[in-house]
Every structure is written in structure tokens, then in C-alpha cells.
Amino acid sequence: MTREEILHFERQTDIAKGLLGGGTWLASFIMSNLSTIEAVLRITSLLIGIAVGILTVRSILRKKG
Structure with missing residues (x-):
């Protein structure tokens, strides 16, 4: 070589x-740091779910109004 x-x-x-x-x-x-990472992911998932729920309700109410 x-x-x-x-x-x-x-x-x-x-x-x-x-x-x-x-x-x-x-x-x-x-x-x-697995427990901390898991908690952050769970909270993030919860917040995203709440946001999607709010937007869905808002969209339904706009269609009816």
C-alpha cells in the first residue's frame, strides 16, 4: 500500500x-434523561391534541354559523 x-x-x-x-x-x-424526555414528549403531545381539538371545534362552529 x-x-x-x-x-x-x-x-x-x-x-x-x-x-x-x-x-x-x-x-x-x-x-x-429518559424520564424527562418522556415527560416533555407527553406534554407536547397533549398540547398538540388540545390545539387540534380547539381548531376542530372552531371549524365546526364556523360552518354552522
Whole structure:
């Protein structure tokens, strides 16, 4: 192998290690904050549901009026 090929494979290995390290950090962060993330998602879902309900009622009332 030439020197350029070796350097190319080393760069690819470094990129793969960086992505794996970043992914591992992200997964551990999510796992340690899972209850908080779940609560935020539930509240967000509730708020979206309420907004859709309000818009639906508003739309029905406009059609009748």
C-alpha cells in the first residue's frame, strides 16, 4: 500500500471512531434523561391534541354559523 492509501484509511477510521463516540454519548445522554424526555414528549403531545381539538371545534362552529 502506498502512503496515501494508508493515510486515507486512517482518516476513515478516525471518522468512524468519532461518529461512534458521538453516537455513544448521545445514547447515554438519552438513557440518563429518559424520564424527562418522556415527560416533555407527553406534554407536547397533549398540547398538540388540545390545539387540534380547539381548531376542530372552531371549524365546526364556523360552518354552522
